[in-house]
Amino acid sequence: MIGVVMKMTLSFAPMEGVTGYVFRRVHHAFFPQADKYYAPFIAPDSKGEFKISRLRDILPENNDTIALVPQVLANDAEAFLHVARQLADMGYAEVNLNIGCPSATVVSKHKGAAMLREPETLDAFLADVFSRAPIAVSVKTRLGFASTAEFETLMPIFARYPICELIVHARDRAGMYRSAPDLDAFSAALRQARFPVVYNGNVFSADDFRAVSGRFATLGGVMLGRGAAANPALFRTIRGGDKLSxxxxxxxxxxxxxxxxxxxxxxxxxxxxxxxxxxxxxxxxxxxxxxxxxxxxxxxxxxxxxxxxxxxxxxxxxxxxxxxxxx
Ligand SMILES: Cc1cc2nc3c(=O)[nH]c(=O)nc-3n(C[C@H](O)[C@H](O)[C@H](O)COP(=O)(O)O)c2cc1C
The missing domain is CATH 1.10.1200 (Non-ribosomal Peptide Synthetase Peptidyl Carrier Protein; Chain A)
Structure with missing residues (x-):
């Protein structure tokens, strides 16, 4: 029995190598309590082209049983928009922009979390993207590159654009996946937001979820990654349903x-x-x-x-x- 009706959305985080379309389909068939899934990132080249395996991952026929938001990792507005137009043609209503990926390979190409290091360039990129985006754009970010204090500079930039949802992994890039999430810096971000803000980071149990949702009443949602990969029934348990057998x-x-x-x-x-x-x-x-x-x-x-x-x-x-x- 699922006892809790929730206003917040619960989403499955994109996890490259783990949450591909086969996993998502089977997960949803067994545990249909996530509101939506985000696909691991598509990384287009400068012409907007990307790997066939990525196309297969987001093809509507491979995802017809779930609500999916494809994600794009790009620092070139033209390449981002090229993919966004293809997604629009496939019938997607939303594309997610990845500006949080901490991997050294990605950062060395000035993509992912590296974009948080150059606020003016990020601002110009977002201005270009939002002036021409054919579908709604959500953003998945971290609180900063070297420090979570950078979010004080970044949030006013985000606030200038009609972001449909801002997903905040509450760490800086330096924290990779290890540092403690900075809930105070996240809280400050939430207060300034004009759009739904989704919390992400270290929600591994129903208790973790209650702690986050209890502290942040205006949260738009919570995104679960490693916790849901370890316990595929975590969405159900969070909603008050049975624990995994x-x-x-x-x-x-x-x-x-x-x-x-x-x-x-x-x-x-x-x-x-x-x-x-x-x-x-x-x-x-x-x-x-x-x-x-x-x-x-x-x-x-x-x-x-x-x-x-x-x-x-x-x-x-x-x-x-x-x-x-x-x-
Ligand atoms: C193996 C792995 C792959 C990931 N791939 C992506 C990705 O493709 N796009 C993205 O935005 N985040 C990616 N992430 C980050 C997760 O989406 C999430 O932000 C992070 O794991 C923190 O959430 P958690 O503490 O609930 O796991 C990945 C994380 C891991 C561990």
């Missing part, structure tokens, strides 16, 4: 393997994909160090299946534990 997890896991194979992924790549997911799932099994190590060494899909079954059968299962960031 081991049987459900087993069925979800096996259905995901079958869906990857049915999508044309080779057994070897399917095993690789499942290992990436197990980086998150294993957090729900507190004493699984040895079987998890064996799973990571699995050479092929049959041995991955065997290792996963044995881990799930032999280790204590604690769904409330949530994602455990590596120390």
């Amino acid at each position: 081991l049987g459900e997890l087993r069925d979800f896991h096996n259905a995901l393997i079958e869906a990857h194979l049915a999508s044309g992924l080779s057994p070897a790549f399917t095993a690789g994909k499942m290992k990436e997911l197990w980086f998150y799932l294993h957090c729900l099994f507190p004493d699984c160090a040895r079987p998890y190590k064996a799973l990571n060494k699995a050479r092929d899909l049959p041995s991955l299946r065997t290792c996963a079954s044995s881990l799930m059968a032999s280790c204590a299962f604690e769904p409330a534990r949530g994602f455990q960031p590596p120390v």
Whole structure:
């Protein structure tokens, strides 16, 4: 039973390598409590062209069971708009701009979080994008590049544009995925916003969700990433529904393997994909160090299946534990 009616939207964060279309479809079939999903970023070249695998990821026919917002990583307005026009032609009503990606490769190309380092260039980029965007544009950002205090300069820039939703990962780029979210800096941003603001960062349990939503009453929504990858039923639990059962997890896991194979992924790549997911799932099994190590060494899909079954059968299962960031 889902007991909580919520005004805030609950969205599944984009996670490159984890939340591709096959994962999203299977996740939604088993746990339909996320309001929407964001696709991992499309990175167009200067002509606005991008990889076929990215196109497949956002094709409407591969996403017809879910609400999806595609995301674009670009620092060139023309390239961004080129992709936005293609998305509009596919029927999408919203495109998300990624200006939060902290990876060194992305930052070295002056994209993602690097754009927060140059507020004037960012302002000019946004002016160009918003003067010509064919569909609504939401923005996913961090609080700053070197410091969360930079958001004091960045927020007045965002406030100049008709951003349909501002998703704030409440860290600076220097904090990567490790530093504690800066809730005070986030709070200041929220007060100034003229558009819905979505909180993102370290919401790994229903208690974490209650702490954030309780503190920020005017929040437009909460986006979950690693917490929902570790516990795929987290959206349901947050809404007051049942916690994840081991049987459900087993069925979800096996259905995901079958869906990857049915999508044309080779057994070897399917095993690789499942290992990436197990980086998150294993957090729900507190004493699984040895079987998890064996799973990571699995050479092929049959041995991955065997290792996963044995881990799930032999280790204590604690769904409330949530994602455990590596120390
Ligand atoms: C493996 C991985 C891949 C990610 N890929 C993307 C991406 O493609 N686009 C994006 O905006 N954020 C990406 N992120 C960041 C997440 O969307 C999210 O902002 C971050 O994990 C913090 O939220 P969380 O604490 O709920 O996980 C990625 C994060 C991880 C761990």
